[in-house]
Amino acid sequence: MKAYNETWIRNRAVVQQSEQWNRQRLLTDAQTEAVRRAFPFDFRQTNGFLEVGLFLFTVVAILSCYLLPATAIDGLLDDRHLSSLFNMGFGVAIGLLGRFLIARRQLYRNGVDNAFALMQTGFLAFGFNQLLPSDMTIAMYCLCTLPLLLLVLWYYGDTLIAFITVATFYTFVFNGVLQFSAGKAILPFVMMVVSAVLFGLVRRIDRSPYYADPLNLIEWVALIVLIASGNYFMVRELNGLLLDVSIRQLAKGVAPEIGLSGLFWLLTFAIPAAYLQQGFARKNRMLIILGCLGLIAAVMTLQNYVVLLPLNVALTAGGMLLIGLAVAGIRFLRRSSGEGGHFRNGFTDDPDYESPNQFFVNVGTAVATQAAAGAQHQPKEGVRFGGGNFGGGGSEGTY
Template sequence: MKKAYNETWVENLHLQRQAAEWTTKHLLTADQEAQVKELFPERFYRPGLFVKIGLFCFAVVATSFFVGFLSLFVYDTGSDLGFSTLSLICCACFFFVLESLIKTKLLFHSGVDNALLYAGVTAAMVPVFLLFQQAPFWAYCLIALAIIIPATLRYADLLGPIVIFGLIFSIMADLMMKFPLGKALLPFAVMIVSAVIYGLARKSKDIYYHECRQILEVLSLVTFYLGGNYLVVRELNALISGLNVSVAPQITFAPLFYFFTFAIPLLYIIIGLKRAERIPFVIGLLAIAFSAYTYVNYFSTLSASQELVLAGVLMIVASIAVIRYLHAPKHGISDEQDRKSSLENLQAVIAAQQLGATPVSGGLSGPGLEFGGGTFGGGGAGEAY
């Protein structure tokens, strides 16, 4: 699908942010960062956070007033058909103004374009709920997906992947909850769908969807773990079964969920270390903490204060041991910043720009930059360069 924002500027903005991050880590000087901005320019209008919030609120109020004003000229807005007609007209107007402002004012997630996008999608959904009031819940979710997915592909709004993720799991849960076997297999379905979404998200290397991809990775990793967590499965099983008890009853396949509860966090940490990726590593650490809480919730005999003290001591000892162990690189992992490879990567990008080449859509975070017939990636130039 054709993208609404200038793709070259989006890629350049990503490079500028990468350079700014390296500058804060003292991997680049201010002059070198300025050179990157000069070689990779972008002219998007991107106000500060508070201005963006103000513009968003102003646009929401403006769209509301526009709907009220337009309703004066639409016949019979009190009926479902009349209000649906009004909503579709407003939807067309919102998207027309959104496209015009992106082209003329060079907006890029500046608050106004976000508000117009949300208003347009909401207006497109209103006739669905008004004209098909007897439709099942999963049908509403499916129609919402048909509207939100194209909007996300075009505008790469960060709320889009969150809504899409929620709608997919809502459809799955609604369909499976209708059958006893579906209720029993729901945790496994959650894990399978999460794994599929994570795999699909990682296949996308387009810088245009870089942040959307990160959101999907985080959500899928979290739900994959929660789908196999013993506490979550046991408590939700009691809730779904309508059991009003203080202690949830034991669940089927309990040993398997014991294994998932402690194996999945370790898997995340190993993946994060092997791939040098922060997202699975951090989620793995958080998952370990929740796994410890799961164990304490059912099996621990210590008081809360004793547990906190013990956990704190273990974390400090483990942190010191790991830092000392990784002070010299082991297995390609070190606690030192990888200055050399980062600088080589950026220097190659600047050299390519001087030679007239441009990075592939993967950018700095993709599978590698390509110039001519050679390839190289984040670890520096390889033999095929």
């Protein structure tokens, strides 16, 4: 059994989407109210600022409850095994208390439950690693911790836990490759391949609302690591940091030239360009954003090693060029008919409202909206959403 009510989470996603469409005048007030009645949920609602405050307050409270007995019991933190059992026991207690509060207070990502999930994971992982031999590599510690993190991620579906999990995974790969004699030479290629495989696997996972945010985060991280692993600046400077201290002193703080430099210069520009190409072809905003940022980083890398212009001139010229390209791109994509906000090839600069698939595939939604439409004596032609074009999140069409 998971921490949250999955049905309520699906209902919450559907209701939020219906409210967005209501603000866009695609659903009437009666239809939106019918959706609320058809998809009830009872989570406690808060705002973003209150969530941050509750998160910080809960973290401080949990740490205070931990430090009081930990410092009061003589020698508790000095004994490795005793400290491990105490930390894991405290993590279990935090998890049980968090589960009780989530069920009793109907919490869902309002700060308190996020803090309990994070602190429980931290204490369990720390206590578990204390039981492991002290002569293990960082990669082995990460590998042993990954199953625990994946279990907690499955239970909570929390974005912070997802970030910790993917960071632990990449640390395992990074440190594990460096254990080999040719590790530094193959490290960029391994990181690129691993990131591409991870992105492909995540894309194949069914996007239920319970795991939508963690999976989106993992996609972002995988694509960022992929583009960074092929960037000439990242590869060269990281290679310099991994050199022995004596070699770094001889180089006087300048990272030496790397092998296959021409290939990495090519990848520095080719990977962001591929992101952009796929982003425009698939109408994927994530790929477009990362492709633009990657090309900016590529130009900055070129400026860093091949000084084309003074820094102040380069920044000014680069800013003007980016503004010009943005304006030119908007003018190029805009339809010749001049319809405000609508672009050729399915692009738009309207706010992007991504809709959950449940809104379309769940018969209950259609029944609820159709019933509301019938109550207003609308023609019985199926669900009437007010008419219009839709192009959010890579989807397009009319309804």
